[in-house]
Amino acid sequence: MSLLKKDPLQIIAFQSYGTRTHFYLRGRALEDENIDLQQQGLLRLLINSWKRIESDEIKNVDVNIKLSDGTIISTKTDDHGYFIAEFTHKNLLELANEEGWVLAEVSYGEMKMKRTIQKGNLFPAEVLIPSRKVEFGVASDIDDTILHTGVVSRLKWKLIYNTFFKSAKKRKSLEGAAEFYHLLHRGVSGTNANPIFYVSHSPWNLYLYLELFLRQNNFPKGPILLRSFEYFTSRKKRRTGPRKKHEITNLLETYVDLPFILIGDGGEHDLDIYMELAKQYPNRVKAIYVRSVTHRKKMLRIKNLIDNYKDVPVLIVDNSQQAMDHAREHGFIKSL
Known part of the structure; x- marks a missing residue:
């Protein structure tokens, strides 16, 4: 993490998958380096590509995941900023939309350092729970x-x-x-x-x-x-x-x-x-x-x-x- 520049923090929750009773979510805590995926200029594209590779991860911090029914699970990022959250739930299909997606919110827990956190410290997450009606x-x-x-x-x-x-x-x-x-x-x-x-x-x-x-x-x-x-x-x-x-x-x-x-x-x-x-x-x-x-x-x-x-x-x-x-x-x- 750069000592010269303190970018605001973000959490990227990767679209994950689970079952009716098993919730599983992967994601990563990073500094937000303002990568604009809509940019078209050659120089800007190269800068954005470099930022994606040289990401500044937030390691060993607490992360909380909250479901729409109030269920909360806590986990911690590893040395590369990645986290995995999994737990057993009575019936995740009750929380899923018609396509099978369960929506959640991810946030940083208490942090020792004072840092600006994007989106009011509430980042969206989605976990796919296939219904019993799927064929394959x-x-x-x-x-x-x-x-x-x-x-x-x-x-x-x-x-x-x-x-x-x-x-x-x-x-x-x-x-x-x-x-x-x-x-x-x-x-x-x-x-x-x-x-x-x-x-x-x-x-x-x-x-x-x-x-x-x-x-x-x-x-x-x-x-x-x-x-x-x-x-x-x-x-x-x-x-x-x-x-x-x-x-x-x-x-x-x-x-x-x-x-x-x-x-x-x-x-x-x-x-x-x-x-x-x-x-x-x-x-x-x-x-x-x-x-x-x-x-x-x-x-x-x-x-x-x-x-x-x-x-x-x-x-x-x-x-x-x-x-x-x-x-x-x-x-x-x-x-x-």
């Missing part, structure tokens, strides 16, 4: 699955340019992706609220950026599951396994009666992870969709992986229409 869940990658990033470009220069020199407002989704996700969200009846979970290798520092992108491009609202920047830059992932697999495993373990559709792209190792999960959790994966990328060697590897694979329907798609046609054929979304 969707776990989707973000990069090159719904958002053009250029992850397979030489030296990843497109990924770097798009992330640091383009505003979230200017980023465009892959054609038809938002429509497909809304159809999955509504299910075969057209009236369901199947939960959508966005899982990415990106660090939590990009949370607000990705949230704005999803909102600007009219994707269904859903928890965004990222990873800490320390994990992103370390070799820890080699010992603990891919973070994406860990997050989707948590979903499968949390919703033990809910099957999932898994969506990713051919640029990384999404299909490897998804096929492994389908093997570990028999009858829990309804289908796997893989977005093709413009990389011949990577796509050849993907096609070799699915040759003679019969466990779960796997479809390589060049566009969203192909995925929609397949989903209708298999009864995942409403027929025309």
